[in-house]
Amino acid sequence: MKNGQIATVYILGLGALGSLYAARLYDMDPASVKIIADANRITAFKQDGIIVNGKRYDFTYVSSDDEVPAPADLIIIAVKSHQLSSAIQDIKPFVGQDTVVISLLNGISSEEIIGAEIGMEHLLYAYGVGMDAVRMGNTVNYKFPGWIYFGEKRNEVYSERVTAVKTLFEKADIPFKIPADMQRALWAKFMMNVGINQASAVLKAPYGVFQQNEEARKLMITAANEVLSIGKKAGVGVDQTDIDGFLGIVKGLNPAGKTSMLQDIEAGRKSELGIFAGQVIELGKKFDVPTPVNEALFNIISAIETMN
DSSP, X not given: OBTTBOOOEEEEOOSHHHHHHHHHHHHHOGGGEEEEOOHHHHHHHHHHXXXXXXEEEOOEEEOTTSOXXXXXXXXXXOOOGGGHHHHHHHHGGGOOTTOEEEEXXXXXOHHHHHHHHXXXXXXXXXXXXXXXXXXXXXXXXXXXXXXXXXXXXXXXXXXXXXXXXXXXXXXXXXXXXXXXXXXXXXXXXXXXXXXXXXXXXXXXXXXXXXXXXXXXXXHHHHHHHHHHHHHHHHTOOOOHHHHHHHHHHXXXXXXXXXXXXXXXXXXXXXXXXXXXXXXXXXXHHHHTOOOHHHXXXXXXXXXXXXXX
């Protein structure tokens, strides 16, 4: 990153989220974005392209085995949680002294895991929320791009690198928010994911069901409330206003849109159950908070996955 500006962005992960933001960066400047992938994926991507809202994108692809002419200014990691270990190895060749890394993974621990390998000085905290993109094969469709929440742990005053990412997202028309307290914001997103991702997976329900069906909303909220109880004991600042906030987000989503966990279940892919119910159960034991709803969801979704 030179002169406080981001010129090169490398993205690892072309799922619904990664494809959406890669497309917006490409529309801003095709030379600004490169996709990190292995040789097999690069061959497939080059053959079929990535179709986002009906437009084909032929991105520039790079492999961790390639010679790296210069480090990235910004790396965005948009893979699933079970792919994080290999993702860290894939980005290492592209990390320079001033490279900024943001992880859009679900959960509340990916930044520390990445930072332990490449240095926390490279990490900003981040997550995506409110997008309703659905990926089928090489095609991604969405109505709402959602927001990327990002920042340092505290953001009463923006750091130079937060300002640089902010400027980039403004140019690329990527909606964003910079919370003053990123730890609370991460827990609020975790609470939302634990609720709607898992409820949608067991009910096989798109967002419209949670907008219209009171019983579905109750299931979603009771799962999220267990995170709220843990968060209060952990002292991270979450409260009922965070539950109300995510209900407002759900209300505004495309009724036909689907959560990432539901898309994984329907496609027969491994879900992120471990970082949702699995982590809630572990945290519940740590803070002596009962988690019966998440324990039930863990068992049900585990059974669904073994039957796929």
